Amino acid sequence: MSDLNATSEDILERAEIDKSVRFPVMLFFTSAAVWLFVATALGFLSSLKLAVPTMFQDMPIFGYGRLFPAHMNALVYGWAMQAGMGVILWIMVRLTRVGLGRLQSTCVIVAGHVWNFAVGLGTFGIIFGAGRSLPWLDFPAWLWPLLGASYLLITIWVIPMYRVRRAGGVYVSELFIIGAAVWFPWIFITANVFIGNGAAPVMAAGTNAWFISNLIYFWFAPVSLAVAYYIVPKIAGRPIYSYPLAKMAFWALAILAGWTGFQRFMGGPFPAWMPAISGAASVFILIAVIATATNLLMTLRGRSRLWEFSPSLRFTMFGMFLLAMYGVLAGLNAYFPVGKYLQFSHFLVGLDTLAVYGFFSMTIFGAMYFIVPRITGCEWVSGGMIRWHFWLSAYGILTVVLVMLVGGIAQGGNMADYATRFGLSVENSQGYVIGRILAWLLIGISNLWFVYQMGLMFIGRGRKTEGPTLIHVEPGSVATSEAAAGLTSEEVV
Amino acid sequence: MSEHPADSSENRLRATVAGALTFVSFGLLAGLVLWIADFKTGAEATESGQFTPAQIEKRDGNLKEVVSAQDSLFDQKKVEASMASFSASSAKASSMIVPGSETDLKNIAGNAAKAAAEKAAAAKNSEDPLVPAQTAPAPESKPKKSNEGKAKGGKAAGAQQSK
Numbered sequence: 001m002s003d004l005n006a007t008s009e010d011i012l013e014r015a016e017i018d019k020s021v022r023f024p025v026m027l028f029f030t031s032a033a034v035w036l037f038v039a040t041a042l043g044f045l046s047s048l049k050l051a052v053p054t055m056f057q058d059m060p061i062f063g064y065g066r067l068f069p070a071h072m073n074a075l076v077y078g079w080a081m082q083a084g085m086g087v088i089l090w091i092m093v094r095l096t097r098v099g100l101g102r103l104q105s106t107c108v109i110v111a112g113h114v115w116n117f118a119v120g121l122g123t124f125g126i127i128f129g130a131g132r133s134l135p136w137l138d139f140p141a142w143l144w145p146l147l148g149a150s151y152l153l154i155t156i157w158v159i160p161m162y163r164v165r166r167a168g169g170v171y172v173s174e175l176f177i178i179g180a181a182v183w184f185p186w187i188f189i190t191a192n193v194f195i196g197n198g199a200a201p202v203m204a205a206g207t208n209a210w211f212i213s214n215l216i217y218f219w220f221a222p223v224s225l226a227v228a229y230y231i232v233p234k235i236a237g238r239p240i241y242s243y244p245l246a247k248m249a250f251w252a253l254a255i256l257a258g259w260t261g262f263q264r265f266m267g268g269p270f271p272a273w274m275p276a277i278s279g280a281a282s283v284f285i286l287i288a289v290i291a292t293a294t295n296l297l298m299t300l301r302g303r304s305r306l307w308e309f310s311p312s313l314r315f316t317m318f319g320m321f322l323l324a325m326y327g328v329l330a331g332l333n334a335y336f337p338v339g340k341y342l343q344f345s346h347f348l349v350g351l352d353t354l355a356v357y358g359f360f361s362m363t364i365f366g367a368m369y370f371i372v373p374r375i376t377g378c379e380w381v382s383g384g385m386i387r388w389h390f391w392l393s394a395y396g397i398l399t400v401v402l403v404m405l406v407g408g409i410a411q412g413g414n415m416a417d418y419a420t421r422f423g424l425s426v427e428n429s430q431g432y433v434i435g436r437i438l439a440w441l442l443i444g445i446s447n448l449w450f451v452y453q454m455g456l457m458f459i460g461r462g463r464k465t466e467g468p469t470l471i472h473v474e475p476g477s478v479a480t481s482e483a484a485a486g487l488t489s490e491e492v493v
Numbered sequence: 494m495s496e497h498p499a500d501s502s503e504n505r506l507r508a509t510v511a512g513a514l515t516f517v518s519f520g521l522l523a524g525l526v527l528w529i530a531d532f533k534t535g536a537e538a539t540e541s542g543q544f545t546p547a548q549i550e551k552r553d554g555n556l557k558e559v560v561s562a563q564d565s566l567f568d569q570k571k572v573e574a575s576m577a578s579f580s581a582s583s584a585k586a587s588s589m590i591v592p593g594s595e596t597d598l599k600n601i602a603g604n605a606a607k608a609a610a611e612k613a614a615a616a617k618n619s620e621d622p623l624v625p626a627q628t629a630p631a632p633e634s635k636p637k638k639s640n641e642g643k644a645k646g647g648k649a650a651g652a653q654q655s656k
Contacts, residue, residue, distance in 0.1 A: 159515075
């Protein structure tokens, strides 16, 4: 690993930089871990409610119409965005070599608490019936200025960091992070201003779909790619295979992502060109996906054994595999002959889960396994627990995607058949709903391992002995994943 | 860290302000689009005096026409009579059977047992040598299950008839 080649000045400087973001980043990571657990529990309950509708039927707070939005919003704003903001801050201070000042750090911590408070209030709001029935924007309308302001106070600092960066060139990860930092306010403010000012319900639904699609392509995807372009060369111990290819992926995303979203309502009451352009943009985004997959695989060529041992690389590469899967499935769903059957089925739930809990969360887990030991000064307790976390999460998310895809095809096929009654589509998809319950159970168990380990790291009970925690290797028995894989160190990144 | 030429308080402040302005500009841009499009709900447009008195009069006329047309289709007496008879009738169990409910399952089991019994009787009475006679199940070939089904079915069918 390149850390072995670092000089003592480098190590001291990195330690200083890590120290400057230690509290804000740990605040985001631990809060995110707690929200992940809450969201997973809500996801399990909502799936259960779908299979057993009569359960708690006299209690409106346990209605599917409240549990599912509460689950998705807690997952998006409580877990994903908080974890992402922590990762953004850490990668930016590392790449620019500009730490956070005390005032900035305090500001981020205060804003982080406000964010958590707003997400908590919003989630309770949804559960107690004050939700807006707008997917991923379900929080009560009066909360969005609070979320927007706290986001601004958290991420604004990456812009001066980038401006006064000490490292000469611009890393691709920096580009993706700056992009994500700026794109989110655009889509968040635009969607809320237009929807909140008496937009016609049809256009509100369209704007809502545009927001969901762009939150995935303009925030989740760039943050994941920033992590991948940081972690993969670091662990592989060699530079990115092709910088131009990486930049092409960035610009393809920047140019195309904003056009996506309306394909979710193909055949709906919109001018035909809107879903058509959105569908085409969704397909063309595959260019960015293919470029990234090629680049990362070529960077790892001859060193792919590392993923067996390095938790960060394993999660990150699995996340990138899921990103490719998401790109292909979203492209397919944007194709009219396929999308017309799947657009109102379980498939869309599977696709959204694949984005939030699939490619984004897996990549972020990879980043967390890399970052937390560096800012807390102790190592993860057990490689075995990390392995369990990985496999249960992997089986969980792949099960969600598979059952929702196949269940979506069954449900969509029934709904498209005018000769059959609507109830048949619900009855036929019951088996797949049970698959979804099992999947969330697996994910819930996997997250228990993760939350437990994160809690230990937070209270300083991590492993204090020498050497990193790797998978399939006794803690501390080897110095790097390269040594565990029997590979030789190449060069400094 | 501050020895780097670009890293000065002034540059940091400028970048922070530029970033904040960028973020805020999205809100301003969205507001500008709404302002240029002059988007107003019907009530806002009326309040702001967007319509001339003649237009308001015409709109009111249209509204009255629609309301009176809808009112003519609505017979208050019929509604009141229905409500009165509805209130007078005491609540009773519906004869509709919910698909998948206990009653429905009992009915299905009862019908299946009845059909099986009829088939067996028909086979027994049949003179066609190709149709094998249905014999009673041997004690070791799970008789309990089939008997249970028959018993349940019979009971369920009886319960349904008594309703």
